[in-house]
Amino acid sequence: MERRELDFAEAVREAIKQEMQRDSRIIIFGEDVGYFGGLFGCTKGLQQEFGEERVRDTPISEAAIIGTAIGAALTGLRPIAEIEFIDFIGCGMDQVFNQLAKMRYMSGGQLKLPVVIRTPCGSRYPIACGAAQHSQCLEAWFIHTPGLKVVIPSTPYDAKGLLISSIRDDDPVLFIEHKFQYYARRQPWIRERYPKLIEYVPQEPYTIPLGKADVKRDGEDVTVIATMMMVHKSLRVSEALEKEGISVEVIDPRTLVPLDKDTIIKSVKKTGRVIIITEENLTGSVASEILSIIVENAFDYLDAPIKRVCAPDVPIPYSPVLEREVIPQEEDIEIAIKQMVGV
Amino acid sequence: MERRELDFAEAVREAIKQEMQRDSRIIIFGEDVGYFGGLFGCTKGLQQEFGEERVRDTPISEAAIIGTAIGAALTGLRPIAEIEFIDFIGCGMDQVFNQLAKMRYMSGGQLKLPVVIRTPCGSRYPIACGAAQHSQCLEAWFIHTPGLKVVIPSTPYDAKGLLISSIRDDDPVLFIEHKFQYYARRQPWIRERYPKLIEYVPQEPYTIPLGKADVKRDGEDVTVIATMMMVHKSLRVSEALEKEGISVEVIDPRTLVPLDKDTIIKSVKKTGRVIIITEENLTGSVASEILSIIVENAFDYLDAPIKRVCAPDVPIPYSPVLEREVIPQEEDIEIAIKQMVGV
Amino acid sequence: MNPNLISNELLIEMYKKMLTIRRFEEKIAQLFAQGLIPGLMHLYIGEEAVAVGACMNLRKDDYVTSTHRGHGHCIAKGGDLKKMMAEILGKATGYCKGKGGSMHIVAPEVGIVCCTGIAGAGIPIAVGVGLSIKLRNTDQVCACFFGDGASNTGAFHEGINLASVWRLPVIFICENNYYAISVPFVKAFNIKDIAVRAQGYGIASAIVDGMDVLAVYEEVKKAVQRARAGMGPTLIECKTYRFRGHHEGDPKMGLMYRSEDELREWMKKDPIVKLKMRLINDGTLSEREINEIEKEIDAKIKEAEEFAINSPYPPLDAVKEDLFIGG
């Protein structure tokens, strides 16, 4: 039997499709998700298969998109709402944090909000430079928003399993898809560089539990905790460093809320050295949170200060030379690892 | 000469008033700030003094309020925009982070955005329980928003000096005022408990530089870094602990962006023990960021893991017994300090 | 409007509901003054005709989205006074176990599915309720209440437009009480009637005297019929007035920014007094029957008050509960 390989967008689409086949309460809507099939093709063919009632294009109205998802979820549906880029979530931010995230708690548990908000994030350098308003990583805001689950897969396999879990979850989930991860099929160099961006994905629906990190690579000398594209970059660097005798463990938390602290702490206790690598702006980042958790839980095991490798605190500039400079690159990761192990 | 004492709202009002007298380009607008003088009286009398052109009531339109401030600032005015509660900033969030914070950078330095957004935050327990949508501390989102300065004063003296600096600053400033700090005049028990909430404030305009922390109390055994109401609570606990022979240093960063790392690190190097106390939800908090900075800069000086004392990751519940439980209380601070020094 | 089409039973029912709201909230005002209420209270007194006139058209399985000034909606839709009062006092026996408070009372059992303190935020949520009704293919409707102030939020615009494009069974009921806290209508609108905005979305609209419960009833009835028939949303503007301050504790009950004359004029239109006079003049109810109704209602309020006061506060552990279903 041939092993079926999917890219990230295909895995996302398959998850949605199979879940919609399974459960007629699932609907999906957002800008361009219907007839066009989504800017990145993640909903291609779904309107054709499930009809215009269940797969809907919306006006440019992020507050209405999220609010509509809430109201539908409160009264028996299981909506998937798409925010076309996470950068636009500010237009519907009140609905996300004051309504969606808080309604169940405020109601004393009377209400149930099975909503998934899917949204792409991140830099597409060098494929398409999106500049300051189309390239952001904003997950840190949402781990600081009690009542939301936050999922940030890095691979097609994880994307399918985590999206199915998110759709089946009865709580609100913000499902963030790094845009660069969509391009491996169209741009062969990406696949060559980051082979896990096209991988075997089982045909049958399967779930990956929210709150379970994945050790993407075992290692002894240093623990790298990385998210989304930084997982791929870290893996590539780690393989190269292997030849220099440096053994790197790479952990992908996969979900930020809930966060699998145990897997992280276990690794830290083994290696004593930690680098956290994310594409976000440094200050107030998810990296800071993970660092804090490690300090609180494994301080005595640390052989060196934890390092954060993130974007500096500036908006993403347009020029490719500047965008490249801002986004953590493989050489930054390599330098950080080498410094950490004292090479 | 008698020493003139002001409460927090009076200090804020005096700063605005004196600056408006000095510079006719300064205008202020927001919901209820005009005729009514603001929900908390911070703009009382200003419309009467400066007229309806410069002191304006707005419709309930947070996106328009912030956008209007931006446009006015771009073309020669120096607006102060009020968001009635920080909880409502989600309705204008896009304008804050995609426009206001990024415009100067995106323009390559062509644009100047002298905007102050003033907004109250925080819990008013036990004065008035505001529940989940009227009690939040959201400053963490804004330290993760490059291009914004973030100011969070705790005392009337600091409020006046920092607000004048913020108004004179040519960059956008988010000026957050903890609501509880407004009540010391009306509720005498508050002043008794937290004496610094009414204090001497010079009549003449003065500035306090953004980016300068204040050591609110010198100590040797442990460094407490606290913000807004937690400064007052920490001071009260520290005084009590003094009698038990525990010497606590209390640092109020006062501005989060820019952050005075030097003052913090210096204190950490002296005490080797750090507790960070804020009213925010724990995960993804400012406390996590400060913790990270300390680890990166003073790891070898730490005698114990840094502790964060924050609200748990839940929305603020309405019931007074529950709100009290969620907001860090003096007994929580006391316990944390005692644990830290091993008593 | 032909009032003859309305049965006496219905009129009496409306009277009872309005009076219940009034007395419930007078009780709150009293408890608030006694310091027994921990949070801010936005009272509906004066506006009872809107909630009651609207909700009398709704079935139990119809939905309502409510606001910071929501007690009236909840009572009109059939909410339990005891659970409401307990919630307002922050007690474990409240609708939300004390976690929501006055601004967040939801009662899904009677169709109150959303109650938010963010002006306008209920509007897009009502749209989602409408979508769900449509896709589940029932003939339910959703009544979405909001204020004049909320009509200037982006959520209003985005929500109503989407409801129109998707032709959803939502009745948007604007309670125009002419103030958003202290800001008067004329400082926030350059139009006379909010209802004209319906034209920008291509939906039906109506302007109605919000101090006349029958007028509200009749206009909402038409909108509900249209909605049930799949003919889409309606925007109904009810001109009304709050008799008290924006919230309890608003200095001078709002007379810092409103004139006494204005308040007096509106109080002359008290919807409860008006209906009561009619019921008496019509001979529908005798003075004695009116008195009995009042007593009956007062007894229920008293019962709710006692229930709430005697109820325990939630246990501290409750803080960590109800965030996620999966714990």
Added chain:
Amino acid sequence: MNPNLISNELLIEMYKKMLTIRRFEEKIAQLFAQGLIPGLMHLYIGEEAVAVGACMNLRKDDYVTSTHRGHGHCIAKGGDLKKMMAEILGKATGYCKGKGGSMHIVAPEVGIVCCTGIAGAGIPIAVGVGLSIKLRNTDQVCACFFGDGASNTGAFHEGINLASVWRLPVIFICENNYYAISVPFVKAFNIKDIAVRAQGYGIASAIVDGMDVLAVYEEVKKAVQRARAGMGPTLIECKTYRFRGHHEGDPKMGLMYRSEDELREWMKKDPIVKLKMRLINDGTLSEREINEIEKEIDAKIKEAEEFAINSPYPPLDAVKEDLFIGG
């Protein structure tokens, strides 16, 4: 509209501006296809009459807020082609030193004070510009461009309402090209004309053929006069069409979601061809003069292209600059 009131000079100027936009963007399309442009490009081709017709009414000290599809506005307002092209290529010599890119070109020197990639976000900012004009007591105006799609954002509603209430000198120019990316007008609106929304704010409005530069010119002229006279804002809806995809790279230039027939019909209304025929038929310009204009413009575009291509990328240090004024 009496076209005789428009001088020949003005007509020629309009023609030149429109053609400059067209050629500038055709160059971008070409460079994009060659892989020389790092970012996404939203071209204005087909819609030139709107920017040019509008901006010909503006003085240099008047303001414009622009969008993700902003090259036309910038050129029409007098922006420097070299600095624009350099910005689009991400070069240090661009308007924004390469930091902004196509979607964020501002040129305060000619009044382009805001250019944002967030649909609708420029609208409240234009309101602030209007407020500043009013308080500084000048007779400037602000032209605020945005699309049909942006008209459904909350920012549109909040912004225009506030401009109306405060009677600000802002001309809201809706470029209705019938699509928001792939979503057609009819899936996003239940009205025929966006301009009807003006009634919900109590402001003047107009619907104009956006493929006719003179029609746009005349209608915006009236609005500018009203604004300068302190008579408040106007909403002008220009019916137009983009001849290319939503962005370069949009598969089949948007024919995935538009019909070829539709595109062909609109291309027949090409505003540049239309004005050119008129100028020739009127005898205002000879074929030779037309050719010379084209050559002149092509030379300028070539110059801009060469300037941009030969300019250096910004130094890496630039990353940390320009965040704050105070460093």
